[in-house]
Amino acid sequence: MFDSDFAYSFRKSPVAVASAIIALILVVAAVFAPWIAPHDPMDVASLSLLDSFKPPVGMPDADWSNVLGTDNQGRDVLSAIMYGMRISLLVGFLSVLFAIVVGIAFGLLAGYAGGITDTILMRIADVQLTFPSILTALLVDGVITAALPRTMRDALQIYVIIFAIGISLWPNFARTVRGSTLVERNKDYVMAARVIGVPSWRIMLSHVLPNVIGPVMVIGTLGLGLAIIAEATLSFLGVGLPPTAPSLGTLIRFGDDFLFSGQWWVTVFPGLTLILMVLAINLLGDWLRDALNPRLR
Amino acid sequence: MFGFIGSRLLQAIPVLMVVGFIAFALFAFVGDPVSILLGQDHTEAQRIALVHQLGLDQPFYVQYVKFLWTCLHGDFGVSYRLAQPVGSLLAERLPATLELAITASVLAFAIGVPMGVYTGIHRDSLLSRVFMVGSLMGVSLPTFLLGILLILCFSVALGWLPSFGRGPVVHVGSWWTTGFTSWAGIRALILPGITLGLFQMTLIMRLVRAEMLEVLRTDYIKFARARGLTNRSINFGHALKNTLVPVITIIGLQFGGIVGFSLVTETVFQWPGMGLLLVQSVAVADIPVMSAYLLLIALVFLLINLIVDLLYYAVDPRLRIGR
Amino acid sequence: MPLLEVDNLTVEFPTRRGILKALDRVSFTIDKGEILGVVGESGAGKSLTGAAIVGLLERPGRIASGQIRLDGSRIDNLAPEPLRRIRGRRIGTIFQDPLTTLNPLYTIGRQLVETMQTHARLSDSEARRKAIGWLERVGIPAAAQRIDAYPHEFSGGQRQRVVIALALCAEPALVIADEPTTALDVSIQAQIITLLKDLTRDHGTSVMLVTHDMGVIAETADRVAVMYAGRIAEIGPVADVVRRPAHPYTDGLMASIPSLEHRVDRLRQIDGAMPRLDAMPDGCRFHPRCPRAFARCTEQQPELMAAGATQAACWLHAVS
Numbered sequence: 056m057f058d059s060d061f062a063y064s065f066r067k068s069p070v071a072v073a074s075a076i077i078a079l080i081l082v083v084a085a086v087f088a089p090w091i092a093p094h095d096p097m098d099v100a101s102l103s104l105l106d107s108f109k110p111p112v113g114m115p116d117a118d119w120s121n122v123l124g125t126d127n128q129g130r131d132v133l134s135a136i137m138y139g140m141r142i143s144l145l146v147g148f149l150s151v152l153f154a155i156v157v158g159i160a161f162g163l164l165a166g167y168a169g170g171i172t173d174t175i176l177m178r179i180a181d182v183q184l185t186f187p188s189i190l191t192a193l194l195v196d197g198v199i200t201a202a203l204p205r206t207m208r209d210a211l212q213i214y215v216i217i218f219a220i221g222i223s224l225w226p227n228f229a230r231t232v233r234g235s236t237l238v239e240r241n242k243d244y245v246m247a248a249r250v251i252g253v254p255s256w257r258i259m260l261s262h263v264l265p266n267v268i269g270p271v272m273v274i275g276t277l278g279l280g281l282a283i284i285a286e287a288t289l290s291f292l293g294v295g296l297p298p299t300a301p302s303l304g305t306l307i308r309f310g311d312d313f314l315f316s317g318q319w320w321v322t323v324f325p326g327l328t329l330i331l332m333v334l335a336i337n338l339l340g341d342w343l344r345d346a347l348n349p350r351l352r
Numbered sequence: 353m354f355g356f357i358g359s360r361l362l363q364a365i366p367v368l369m370v371v372g373f374i375a376f377a378l379f380a381f382v383g384d385p386v387s388i389l390l391g392q393d394h395t396e397a398q399r400i401a402l403v404h405q406l407g408l409d410q411p412f413y414v415q416y417v418k419f420l421w422t423c424l425h426g427d428f429g430v431s432y433r434l435a436q437p438v439g440s441l442l443a444e445r446l447p448a449t450l451e452l453a454i455t456a457s458v459l460a461f462a463i464g465v466p467m468g469v470y471t472g473i474h475r476d477s478l479l480s481r482v483f484m485v486g487s488l489m490g491v492s493l494p495t496f497l498l499g500i501l502l503i504l505c506f507s508v509a510l511g512w513l514p515s516f517g518r519g520p521v522v523h524v525g526s527w528w529t530t531g532f533t534s535w536a537g538i539r540a541l542i543l544p545g546i547t548l549g550l551f552q553m554t555l556i557m558r559l560v561r562a563e564m565l566e567v568l569r570t571d572y573i574k575f576a577r578a579r580g581l582t583n584r585s586i587n588f589g590h591a592l593k594n595t596l597v598p599v600i601t602i603i604g605l606q607f608g609g610i611v612g613f614s615l616v617t618e619t620v621f622q623w624p625g626m627g628l629l630l631v632q633s634v635a636v637a638d639i640p641v642m643s644a645y646l647l648l649i650a651l652v653f654l655l656i657n658l659i660v661d662l663l664y665y666a667v668d669p670r671l672r673i674g675r
Numbered sequence: 676m677p678l679l680e681v682d683n684l685t686v687e688f689p690t691r692r693g694i695l696k697a698l699d700r701v702s703f704t705i706d707k708g709e710i711l712g713v714v715g716e717s718g719a720g721k722s723l724t725g726a727a728i729v730g731l732l733e734r735p736g737r738i739a740s741g742q743i744r745l746d747g748s749r750i751d752n753l754a755p756e757p758l759r760r761i762r763g764r765r766i767g768t769i770f771q772d773p774l775t776t777l778n779p780l781y782t783i784g785r786q787l788v789e790t791m792q793t794h795a796r797l798s799d800s801e802a803r804r805k806a807i808g809w810l811e812r813v814g815i816p817a818a819a820q821r822i823d824a825y826p827h828e829f830s831g832g833q834r835q836r837v838v839i840a841l842a843l844c845a846e847p848a849l850v851i852a853d854e855p856t857t858a859l860d861v862s863i864q865a866q867i868i869t870l871l872k873d874l875t876r877d878h879g880t881s882v883m884l885v886t887h888d889m890g891v892i893a894e895t896a897d898r899v900a901v902m903y904a905g906r907i908a909e910i911g912p913v914a915d916v917v918r919r920p921a922h923p924y925t926d927g928l929m930a931s932i933p934s935l936e937h938r939v940d941r942l943r944q945i946d947g948a949m950p951r952l953d954a955m956p957d958g959c960r961f962h963p964r965c966p967r968a969f970a971r972c973t974e975q976q977p978e979l980m981a982a983g984a985t986q987a988a989c990w991l992h993a994v995s
Contacts, residue, residue, distance in 0.1 A: 182367070185605045185653060190612040193634055194642060198378060201637030284494045291496045292619055292631050304496075311500060314508055315515075323504070326497045334492040341488065571775040577731055578770070579790045579841060580763030593780050669825040670779060 064346045071346075074338040081332050085140035094131040096138055096301075111320045124320040126309065132320060135306055136328050142302040143329070146217055147283040151275050153221030154282075158228025159271070163263065165229065166236025177233065180226035188223035192285050195219040196294055209297045216295055220285045224278050231270045232263065239263050269347045276340035280333045287329055303329045360661055364654045369420075371650040375643035376419045379429065428644035433636050438644045442626055446648075447529045448518055449625035452617065453610045455541050456549035460610075461603060464553040468560025473587055475565065483557065490554035495613065499547040499620035506543060514540050516622040548617040552606050559602050563595035570594075596667050604660035608653040676747055677704035678881050679728070679849055684741035684751075686720075686727050688952075695952040697723055697736065699905045702979070705849065710875070710882040712896030712913065714889055714928070716949050719902040721885045725851040727751075728883075729766050730758045745849070764794040767842035767880075769871075771854040773834035777826035783810075783837050784822035787844055794845040809840040813870060832863035839871060849881045856891065868895055889932050893917055901925045904949050904960040911985025921982030922989045923965050959990065967991060 065071055084091070106129030110116060123132040165176040183191060196219040200208055203215075239245060239262050248258045289295035290304030291311075298305060303325045310322025403409050407418055422428075428438035471480040507515035519540035521529040531537030567573060568591055576586050615627025622628065626645060633641035686698035698720045705711045713721045726732050728743055730753070743751040750761060762768070770776040778786060787806035791797055797805070803822070810818035813836040815829075826834055835855065842850055852871060856864040872895055875882050884896055892899050893913055900910040901924065909922040920926040927945040947964040950956055956963055962972040971990045982992035 185608060186649075187609045187612040189616065190649070193615070193631070194646065197634035197637065197642055198639075200634075201639060280492065287494055288496055288616055292616070292635075294631065294634050307497065307500065314500065314504055319504060319508070322500060326500065329497060330489075330493055333494070334489060337488060337492045571770055571772060572778040574731065575768070575770050575776040575838070575841075576778065577759075578729060578762055578768035579793070580759050580761070580845070581789065581793055582759065585789065585793070590778050590781070594778070668780065670827045 061346060065342075068342055068346075070338055071342040074335040074342070077331060077335040078339060081140060081328070081335070082144065084137050085144050088134075088137035088141055092131075092134040092137045094134040096130045096135040110318075111324070123324045124318075126321045127313065127318075132324050135301065136303070136325050139301055139303040139306050139325060140328065140332065142296065142300055143283050143286060143304070143332070146213065146220070146286045146296070146302065147279050149217045150220035150282040150286070151224065151278045153217060154224035154278060155228055155271060155275055157221065158225040159232050159264075159267070161225065162229035162232025162267075163236055163260065166233040166240060166263075169240075173233070176229065180229050183223070184226050188220075188281065189285055189288055191223040192216075192219040192289060193292070193294065195222050196289060200294070209299070212295075212297050213300070216286060216289060219289075220282050223285065224282060227274050227278065228271060231274060232267050235267045235270075236263050239266070273340060273344045273347060276336060276343055280336040280340065283329070283333055283336070303332075357658070357662070360658050364658070367654060368647075368650060371647060372420050372423065373416065375423075375646045376416050378639050378643045378646075379419065423644075423647060428647070429640035431633070431638055431641050433633060433638040433641075438640045441629060441641065442644060442648060443527055445624060445626045445629050447527075448521075448531075448623060449611060449614050449618070449627060451531060452541065452544055452548060452623060452625060453607065453614055455545035456547075456552065456610055456614075456617075457603070457607050459545055459549040460552035460556055460606075464556030465560050465599070467553075468557040469564060469587065469592060471557065472561040472564025472568065472591075475561075484561075487554035487557055490550050493550070495547060495551060495616045496620050498550060499543070499617060502543045502547060503620070513543050515543070518624060544617050544621045544623055547620065548610060548614055551613075552610060555606065556599070556603060560595060560599055563598055564591060567591045567594045593667070597664060600663045600667065601660055604656050604663070608649075608656050611652055612649055678707045678709075678746060679705040679883075680742070680744040680747075681724070681728065682742040682744070684724070684727060684743060685739045686723055686732065686736055687739040688736050690735075692953060696739075696955075697905055697952060698727065700741065700978075701902075701905075701907055702741075703900050703907060703910055705881050705883060707848070708876070708879045708881055709898065710872070710884055710896045712892030712899040713883060713885045713902060714887060714892055714899060715902035715908075716887065718949060720905040721887075721902050722853050724902075725768070725853050725883060725885055728851060729762050729768055730755075731762075760794070763790060763842075763847065764845045765847050765849065767845070767847035767850040769835075769838055769842045769850060769852040769855045772858040773831055773838050774858070776838050777834060777841075779826055782823050782825055783829070787822075787837075787841060790841055791844050806840075806844070809844050810837070812874065813837065813840040815840075831859055832867065835859060835863075835867050836870065839867070839874065843874060843878070843880070846878065847880065849883065850875060851883045851885070853885045854887070855884075856888070857886070864891070871895075889917075889928065901928065904955065905952070906960060906988060907979065908961065908989070909982075909985055909987040910979065915984035919983055919985075921985050921987035921992060922961075923967050923991070924961050925987070927966075959988070 065075075089095075106125050107127050109118070109125040109129075111124040111132070112118075123136070125131055126135070161176050161180075165173040196215055199215045199219070200212075203211060242262075244262075245258060248254075286295060286302060287304030287307065290302050291308045293308060295304060296302050298309075301309070306325040307322050307329070310318070310320075310325065313319075313321050407415055410418075426439045428442070430436065431438050431441055434441065467483050471483050474480050503515040506513045514536075517540060518531045519536040520534050521531050521537060522533045524530050531541060573586060573591055576590050581590075612627075614623075614625060615631050617623065618625045618627040619631050626648070629641060630645050632638075633645075681701060681703050683700045683702055684698055685696060685700055688695045688697055701720070701724060703711065713724065715721050723732070723736070726736075727738055728750075730750070732738070738751050741751070742749055745761070745765060750758065753761070777783065781789075784803065784806055787809060788799070788802040791802050791805060807818045807822055810822060815821055815833060815836055821829075826837070829837065839855075842852075850871075855871065856867050859867060868891055871882070871884075874880070884892065886892060896913050898911060899913045899916050901908045901916065901922065903924050909916060909920065909925045911921075916925060917929060920929050924945070931944050945964055950960060950963070956973075957976075958974050959965070959968070959972040959977050962968040965972065969990070971993075975990070977988045977990050977993070979986040979988045980992050980994075982989065
């Protein structure tokens, strides 16, 4: 798949190259935040209320030590964004990974077992796909949180979120994998394997997986955008990650309170970062789909 | 025709049973309604009395049937948080959510379909590219952020439109309230309506475009051209009508999505609807509200599915025989 | 003057790998009331020729050079609107697969009425009356009742009758029938061909009958053009082309058709396959498969030249 044609079509697409560069910059900024961020927003001791609500550079009273200004507690917005991206990306990646694993497992199972198993799994997937994924994630999150003992909630919240978002995304993967499995199941080699007594699922696994890598990558990339939005939305709604580990969504929620008092930068910069990140990912996903599917162009 | 509706309704029953079971399971097994209702100070006797009163000492299938039975009568239990019957809480907020959802859908449909047709016909024109890039931005823009940016722009900076609430509402009938009757009520709908509708609009546009491209490639469109029919008749008659079947499905399903999705918009704009109620309930694990909401949304989806099926029936003559 | 003159028609498809010539200097004429058969393998350019004539080449295909004249006036360089008015009104088209050529969501009556009203000022009731007349003429039983039926309520053969009615209802002078029987049941093919032949004779309509079925051509056409790899290999009266093919390709084509009259021990087949558009051989495009090729064939491309009663693009007939 990563042959020269693929690389060629990448170089020929300025949108894809630009998106990849932006995504790379954002990922680097997130991953290396503890080393390159100008301040440590987690270090409560270093915060001073005297520094609160400093405007971003370009406005009166701004200074270069807080390029994007500070929030109500004097936290540097740029640093908070870099740390926030870490959490947003981490949750996004892990959610999609979880959705891929569940989706492949159920997709294979549905396609391989057929019959009632297939019907039930795909029926669930269909119903879930018609529901907005944010609603699924919110309900799953709410139920699990309610079931957990109060003392453990904060510590486990990140896993709950990853689980909730992953669950809301699995049907997309399962449908693709199931389709591919159905195609493979009727091929002669599977029949032959069955006749000689080799567990055919093992052979199918090794044949189905290579076939679905492409589509799974496309759905996964677009799913990453969805997962990041979902996490940000849940955090914005106040049912996501605890305030001790603020993601981009949490930052936007904090800033939302200061919209009317004029400190727009506290919410707008994390918001723009989120848009930029998701847009870059979606553009990459779109390009990937076109590149892997020349027929669609 | 009636057999068709009947079979659809029969198919809906197991779905409702399953959703009902999930809602019941939430209700019965998650959280501890007894201690929440009793609060901190209570005697063991009070506790046993309440358990008996709630029927929690009965076998779970009895509880399930009783749960369904009470739900059928509009009794969904009592909210832990607000200590009010969930049924009336939801009923009070249903009009707000539906009016918002309808406004958003109408916006999305009225703008999305023409844009989709245009980009499908003139696929390489500059405007089409602008629309397509714009739609990708629309997909990438989280709903809550769009709401915030709109508030920042039109409420904070320009001061043109209200940023929260429904504005004045008027009672219609016994329980419905509407904001459509006054200018202030309509103004309050504008920003939330755009926020909720934009994502659906881009979706509809992309869908109509894809379907148009598909249909314009078909033989009957080529034949229509070969007969010298006008472009208008081909594009808006023959082609658009053939794209309608899949478009109706998606739009129908999207309306369900809009109702579900409205919870984000409602939170941003403090819109007093069901979604806001749900978000507030999730935050404090108010299980009765969550399970009732689940049931209600399932019902809305099933209703919409039925309507979509009926529309199919109206649009596509091929479905009318053999059914 | 012939009804249709196609003069050195060249159709190109610009692609990423360069410009592909799908039709290369194709010339032929069709007289009033004449039926010209066009045969060749799939991909030889038969359907493309038809599409170029009615101005419905699919993008990015385009007419690169040459002229198409209808009744003496050029139609290859017309603006979209006048060209649209020619389609259906002056040149009708019949497509291959009747299952997909009718719009499934409109009644056949509506499709007929719409076509007629597009090209002539007709009241609704008049158009409807004429539509019923056309359905009767193409042999749809109980036409007055069936007019309000949807396409899926007709059989394949009946649908092709409806398609023929649609192609003829604005009374064009020329009909391009693109493989009109290929998708049909063998038992129905003859009926459809007979219907087409009778109707066009009654109205004095010329026909360009595109098919790969030599049998249909032999029964129906007055003249035949044999196409190969985007060029006309041979053109002439049907009887002559069938009995005394002048081009080795036509010869091979004829020998590969089973015949009832002459018992042949074995059917011959032409070895190899038609070259792809992006890999055209130099010289005569048929020479890699030609049993009689010689040096000149590999170097120079032959134009049509007199070869007995027909014209063939083959160096065997060069007068030197």
